[in-house]
Amino acid sequence: MLKILLTIAIIAAIYFFLIKKPKVSQKRQERAEEEKRKPKKDEDIMVACEKCDTFVSSHEAIIVSGKYYCCKSCAGVK
């Protein structure tokens, strides 16, 4: 019975050690900070118009039902 308890204690200790590893949390923090530094929403990417294949920046593009268009006439919006 004591052996079982000892085994459980050792496993728990290993688990605790692995979870509490400072390197892992540090890496996670670095990654989180990295993601904070480069905002994805404001990222200016070039997208091709669905109709005429003209490249426009995502800021200027007109998005209709998930597709990018260069201008209102391509998007079919009046």
Ligand SMILES: [Zn+2]
């Ligand atoms: Zn177009």
